[in-house]
């Protein structure tokens with residue numbers, strides 16, 4: 042279920058290259074996409090390099106969850122030894138089959154397919170240049186622009202150089218996969234903002250947004266793709282090319298805080314371990330005398346366990362999450378949101394009545410959900426509720442592929458912590474500090490913290506600084 046009070050990832054990508062002769066790369070991609078479902082539930086698609094006619098790709102895309110989009114029969118039709126797949130999250134209004142991926146295109150050298158996660162910041166200028174040169178765009182997505190750039194130079198220069206050229210032209214946060222008839226190419230932006238990793242499955246290679254998807258197909262994680270790196274996989278093996286030496290890693294810290302699955306490992310840090318550590322640091326930064334520590338399930342669980350361990354306060358459950366609630370789109374009315382939450386999270390009266398509780402969650406974005414949770418815990422008889430958030434206040438929008446609300450909708454954008462506490466109705470409220478977040482990320486400073494600090498790895502898209510990141514979600 043899409044929580045309207047969380048930041049949302051935009052996409053997951055998964056590609057597989059098997060030695061020629063193999064026909065079912067799409068099977069591996071299917072299971073990989075199921076494991077990446079948390080990154081996007083709007084649409085899904087897979088392209089295979091052997092279509093109904095010679096020189097064509099097979100492609101199946103649809104709206105909905107991966108398991109809803111693909112029947113056995115649909116999957117069997119996507120043949121070939123190479124396949125790329127995509128799961129997409131989109132903002133309201135951008136949800137249509139036309140924008141579903143992979144996107145495909147044709148060049149004189151044959152077909153191409155692209156699966157892309159992220160957001161470009163120089164779209165306007167590139168689109169203008171391409172349109173002046175005669176390109177026609179079918180969608181309003183950054184992904185089509187990247188495919189167009191690659192297709193234009195692939196004819197003359199070959200795919201690898203075409204990807205290299207496209208990466209010199211585009212600026213922003215991205216990880217993408219390109220499939221040709223005989224190769225699979227993966228690329229990560231020069232700051233490595235969006236994740237991409239490499240795995241092996243026997244003689245096959247895998248490229249995926251997260252390592253949990255490599256585990257899902259019983260593959261072996263090899264390494265993360267480096268910032269500014271292109272990997273080309275074909276019959277000759279795997280080749281790695283760096284587009285520039287001037288890279289500065291700035292992986293999105295929200296991947297570790299919330300987006301990624303806790304069983305993933307991104308850029309050398311286990312996501313679960315990081316979340317638990319952030320709870321431990323929070324316990325030291327903001328202790329509280331309570332009967333037990335509880336999590337907002339599931340997002341707050343690892344940090345709550347860390348808080349409990351560090352403080353020596355027992356861990357307990359205050360709410361049960363209904364895991365059978367289906368996918369729901371962001372509901373526009375407050376009443377619809379209230380009912381969604383009512384069905385999704387229910388307080389356990391027996392563990393709450395008369396108790397003082399520390400309640401841990403990973404983040405607060407708008408504050409609506411947390412306010413309702415606190416109200417419901419009070420109704421269920423909680424004596425004191427002390428909210429602890431395992432990330433700093435989200436005070437700025439994201440311009441790099443994460444769906445953030447308008448700045449004025451971010452509860453922490455212009456309110457001090459005390460005012461946020463008053464709004465949500467807790468007895469106390471504390472956030473992890475930015476240095477605390479850095480400590481949880483093993484003391485490394487190679488992570489983007491833009492939505493907390495307002496300091497971004499690169500300039501925001503032209504004209505959007507005063508507007509909203511919602512406008513920036515035109516990609517994917």
Ligand code: SF4
Nearest residue numbers: 293294439489491492
């Ligand atoms: S601004 Fe926030 S959500 Fe966006 S890339 Fe940076 S850390 Fe991630």
